[in-house]
Amino acid sequence: MSIPILETCRKRKRRPKLFGLHSFAEPGCPINPTGPFRDNIRIFLKQCAEPEDYCAKGMPLWCTLLVRDKSCVVPLYTIEEGVNHSLNPFCDHCRCTGWGNHLVSKRKYHVVIPNDRDWNKPLEDNVLNIHSHLLHGLIHCNGFGHLLCINGIEGGSKYLYGREIMDLWDRICEILKARKISVEDASKKHGMDLRLLHGVAYGHTWFGRWGYKFCRGSYGVSEENYDRAIEILSSQKLDKIIQDFSDREQSRQIKCMVQHYRDLSESQLVTIRDLFKFMLTIKSRSALQKKLVAATAAPSASVQKNSIRISFHKKDNSKEKYLRCKRFTSVIAHMDSRWPAKRLEFAAEVIVDALKQHKSEVGHGGMTRQDLRDAARMHIGDTGLLDYVLKSMNNVIVGCHIVHRGINSARVLEYTIDDVDNPVKDLKLLEATEEIHQKPLPELLPAPAPVPGTDVYNDVVYLYNNTLLNYPESELLELATQAVLDSKHFVKDRPFRDEDDQLLRFFCQVMPGLFDAENMATETSPAGELVMVPLHATVFDLKQAAEKALRDTYCIMDKFVVTEVDNLGEMEDRDVLFGALESGAEILVRGSGIDLDSNLKHEGGADNWIVRCECGARDDDGERMIACDICEVWQHTRCCGIEDSEAVPPLFVCPGCCTSFGPPMTNSPLEFQCSDDLLLDSATMYGMDYEYDNCIGLLQ
Known part of the structure; x- marks a missing residue:
């Protein structure tokens, strides 16, 4: 059987390097680098990959061919993204992981x-920007990285399992000496959040098999809260669960399920962890048997099934584009405004005209709120009207154009515009969609309870929904479940191991000179940069090596000059290091030449916004937030009583600012129909936060 990618190599008259998929990146296969990541990746590209004869948007790329079996050759691409020429120089993944204070690295490597x-x-x-890759990992040249996506058989691959891909990624990170790799675990299966299911069953997420541990929780959840929540949920006694459900309609079903799997198990099932772990073990065995049976099925059946799946997706895609959009006229119809509807529509048309003109002149990107406001003021002098309309313009259709609002890479509010593809057809589709949303949904009959043992996964889903999500009258279990679901960021930390060779290794951190101290941010990369020198190296050699490493890694260090090493006391440049410093030690260097005027300082961007939420969050954790229109402090929408399914109000004032304007009211903010009423409310929100804080104490 011919392999297309090998045929392509033959056409290019290239003799490809082939490596085994399951042995690639094992220690010494094919390389065994001992330096820092920034050097190891260059060795990897030189010895394990072939450069492609084209670029992806100006970025050079290399390809490594991995053989899985005789008929399957997997291409592994490495793409080098230069930050200085990138459209997205900052890293949102670093910011959400808590690494926003890291200095901006010069290069990103995408695997x-x-x-x-x-x-x-x-x-x-x-x-x-494609999310259907089987693997997409990103590692900055300082060794900190992110696993962005894994898609195996269940994610659309015909050949590779998720565990195979994850094993490969883990070996690559290990051989290249990546320092820390984060992952945001939002994976679901059959409607179940796997971080909750696996957390209860195994004590860790699916990624925990490869050493990924809790890094950061959203909504103020700490590692202590997370560990306590997992312990509370997984230690539920099965007999106690049966007793608590005794007066509910699920009682008989849960009792039968527990007894069924207790009869199957050779060991005693006492807690919900024991039960879930046993059920998932049975599930994996039954899934393997199903795959073996499916392999012998007629090919025509599988082709027919695939064609049905494809046609189903095509049918839905045309509607999905407009599910999030609303006509501007429909939006203002539900708003209590002091301006007439025609005046609001005219302002919206002026804003759209300004966006169209900007798009025709520039060709890409959007307009910041201030620039758009200034352009519209050329035609409308009422700034209050403009501010009111701009607040409501997000995913709205004005004429034949869709206006979007979002935060750009510089963390500045930005507006963009798209054309409606087929105005007549698509606007009719939008009308039909709006009409469907306005109709009351028919009352659905409850789904029949599964018969225990018929389908293990159905049983898992049933127990998951009842014992983890909808446990009767237990505030503690409800809070524990929410704490686990609010913990999405996990990280694998590779500990430093000194090699048995003739080299000294040090972690170098920068302490700016006194004349730079007031301007330079105090927070830098926490672990410093790995520097290697020979055993006989002098203090001067260490300074040169540190200077070279920092210049090669960080944008603002391009002209950095090391003048002093703090840890060496009164040693001179010609003195030998051996015996004065232990290999693996951290050193502080002073110097000059840091580009303090550069925009590329920290991975989190300009960092000129303030997060101060009632849940305790003081930094962006990746969850949806809203800024107060008075103090401009960002808070979680959920903590402000705005559900994720609800649109962000066009005008928002936080409880603190409400209190400063007048005495608190007793009505709930959820009872108000007009966004202007939010200016008067605060008491109920404080009550909700006080109650939440008391509940958090239960997890500590």
């Missing part, structure tokens, strides 16, 4: 395995 259907095609220019 990508495309979807099966794209294995024999050149990578597209938008390769970094």
